[in-house]
Amino acid sequence: MISFNNVGMRYGMEAEVLRDISFELPQGSFHFLTGPSGAGKSSLLKMLYLAHRPSRGRLEMFGQNVTDLKRDDLPRLRRRIGVVFQEFRLLDHLTAVENVALPLRIAGGSGREIDQHVEELLVWVGLKDRMKSRPPVLSGGEKQRVAIARAVIAKPDLLLADEPTGNVDPAMSERLMHLFVELNKLGTTTVIATHDMNLVRKIGAPQLHLRDRFVSRLDGAGDII
Amino acid sequence: MTSRVVFLSDSQDRAATSLLPWVMAVMVYLCALALAGSLSLQGSLTAWTSDLTHRLTVQITVADPVEREKQTEAALSYLASVPGLESAERIDGDAMKDLLAPWLGRDNITNDLPIPSLIDIVVEKNKTINLTAVQARLRTISPQAVLDDHQQWLGDLMELSVVLQSTFWGIVLLVVLATICIVIFGTKAGMAEHRDTIEIMHLMGAHDTMIATEFQRRFMHHGFKGGLIGVVIAAITLFALAKLITQIEGSVLTTVSLSWIKAMAILLLPFAAAVFSAITARWTVMRELQRML
Ligand SMILES: Nc1ncnc2c1ncn2[C@@H]1O[C@H](COP(=O)(O)OP(=O)(O)OP(=O)(O)O)[C@@H](O)[C@H]1O
Numbered sequence: 001m002i003s004f005n006n007v008g009m010r011y012g013m014e015a016e017v018l019r020d021i022s023f024e025l026p027q028g029s030f031h032f033l034t035g036p037s038g039a040g041k042s043s044l045l046k047m048l049y050l051a052h053r054p055s056r057g058r059l060e061m062f063g064q065n066v067t068d069l070k071r072d073d074l075p076r077l078r079r080r081i082g083v084v085f086q087e088f089r090l091l092d093h094l095t096a097v098e099n100v101a102l103p104l105r106i107a108g109g110s111g112r113e114i115d116q117h118v119e120e121l122l123v124w125v126g127l128k129d130r131m132k133s134r135p136p137v138l139s140g141g142e143k144q145r146v147a148i149a150r151a152v153i154a155k156p157d158l159l160l161a162d163e164p165t166g167n168v169d170p171a172m173s174e175r176l177m178h179l180f181v182e183l184n185k186l187g188t189t190t191v192i193a194t195h196d197m198n199l200v201r202k203i204g205a206p207q208l209h210l211r212d213r214f215v216s217r218l219d220g221a222g223d224i225i
Numbered sequence: 226m227t228s229r230v231v232f233l234s235d236s237q238d239r240a241a242t243s244l245l246p247w248v249m250a251v252m253v254y255l256c257a258l259a260l261a262g263s264l265s266l267q268g269s270l271t272a273w274t275s276d277l278t279h280r281l282t283v284q285i286t287v288a289d290p291v292e293r294e295k296q297t298e299a300a301l302s303y304l305a306s307v308p309g310l311e312s313a314e315r316i317d318g319d320a321m322k323d324l325l326a327p328w329l330g331r332d333n334i335t336n337d338l339p340i341p342s343l344i345d346i347v348v349e350k351n352k353t354i355n356l357t358a359v360q361a362r363l364r365t366i367s368p369q370a371v372l373d374d375h376q377q378w379l380g381d382l383m384e385l386s387v388v389l390q391s392t393f394w395g396i397v398l399l400v401v402l403a404t405i406c407i408v409i410f411g412t413k414a415g416m417a418e419h420r421d422t423i424e425i426m427h428l429m430g431a432h433d434t435m436i437a438t439e440f441q442r443r444f445m446h447h448g449f450k451g452g453l454i455g456v457v458i459a460a461i462t463l464f465a466l467a468k469l470i471t472q473i474e475g476s477v478l479t480t481v482s483l484s485w486i487k488a489m490a491i492l493l494l495p496f497a498a499a500v501f502s503a504i505t506a507r508w509t510v511m512r513e514l515q516r517m518l
């Protein structure tokens with residue numbers, strides 16, 4: 001599904017923020033991406049959601065070498081990826097419902113069915129009373145839940161979440177994690193960047209640990225595999 | 226097929242694009258005036274030329290009134306025999322006085338003032354007259370007779386009109402070019418304003434065409450709105466001008482007018498502005514997006 005082979009990444013002409021990254025994620029796997037702040041978790045995810053290309057090495061996704069992708073190939077692949085951005089990136093002038101419905105509309109869906117589906121999901125993440133609110137009037141945790149709903153609404157093949165529970169209380173964060181776990185059971189390959197080691201332990205999924213620009217794999221208990 | 230996804234807010238526009246309809250209004254206003262100028266000139270020219278081409282004037286300039294009278298009568302009776310003429314009439318003394326009064330003052334036109342006699346000839350429609358033959362024959366009747374077919378004047382008029390027409394069309398062309406530039410700048414500014422939104426749309430898998438369609442829709446809207454404002458102000462200006470012109474009685478300007486069909490062409494300008502803006506915006510967005518990841 002995803003394979004990194006000696007991948008390096010840099011911003012512009014600066015020094016590499018990731019170097020010699022090699023690992024594989026099988027289809028339908030569930031991983032946490034951990035590591036200290038500034039280790040490059042968000043940067044790694046950026047490559048996975050095709051916003052940034054590796055500066056060297058080979059990154060394969062969905063059976064294609066990312067470096068070979070043409071501009072016109074990107075939309076088709078991106079529609080198979082759901083992303084929760086660290087800074088949410090909701091559209092401020094659209095309501096919660098409209099924001100969450102966006103991936104479905106971009107994929108060509110329309111009509112009442114979408115709205116119903118979207119509303120059900122928003123109820124599930126506890127935003128029953130915030131459906132028609134726009135992001136600027138939502139709290140950090142509420143925005144985060146809208147962002148999560150937007151990422152999972154289209155049942156993507158790959159879900160990438162960057163600190164998706166950083167702004168909610170432990171109970172809600174566990175509830176949201178279960179949303180990801182449920183989606184993963186349906187076959188979605190999942191990568192979740194987080195600092196919350198309690199949560200990592202609770203879910204018990206393996207970790208990709210980033211440190212000193214390298215990645216190591218840890219199993220659910222924190223031992224290096 | 227591109228499905229339309231509304232993702233840009235209309236209230237989010239900042240200075241760059243919110244001014245666009247107004248600039249558009251100015252452009253369409255200028256364009257409408259130039260077009261009106263060109264189209265009405267065209268109409269009045271055909272009116273003048275068709276009027277003048279079947280009109281001739283004979284001028285007999287003899288100082289002695291008796292001799293002048295004799296030659297005029299002879300010329301008139303000759304002209305009556307020329308085939309293809311609808312009429313040949315002498316412009317009588319009162320009419321001549323009316324013609325001269327603005328220049329000389331009515332009181333200064335005394336009966337002994339040597340005024341040449343004028344014969345106004347109307348050629349039958351679709352007939353041509355052998356001017357040289359008529360001229361030669363008239364010379365034998367009155368050596369000073371001058372047959373004027375207004376060609377000189379018409380020629381000058383034509384030349385002036387060609388210059389005016391090219392000026393008007395030049396203005397239209399420049400305005401169109403300036404408008405395209407403005408729409409390109411506006412689109413780029415709009416894209417910069419919504420850069421983050423565009424990026425998010427891309428990351429969620431939106432095609433360039435989807436993004437371009439949304440910008441195209443907005444700019445079509447801006448173009449039409451501006452066009453409408455411009456054309457309304459132009460209509461007011463043109464009506465005021467038309468009113469002024471009709472007040473200048475007897476002037477050649479009275480034949481300056483716009484037919485309804487031509488006026489309709491000007492009323493189509495807002496639609497043209499909308500289409501132009503839409504196409505330009507789409508083209509600009511598609512081109513700019515190629516540079517983004
Ligand atoms: N757009 C950018 N341009 C240049 N450098 C960047 C950019 N984004 C991140 N960096 C740098 O890349 C490195 C990794 O940043 P990144 O955001 O990937 O870390 P992170 O692991 O997500 O941190 P955090 O846990 O705080 O979110 C940092 O040193 C950061 O300064």
Ligand SMILES: [Mg+2]
Pocket residue numbers: 041042043086162
């Ligand atoms: Mg980060």
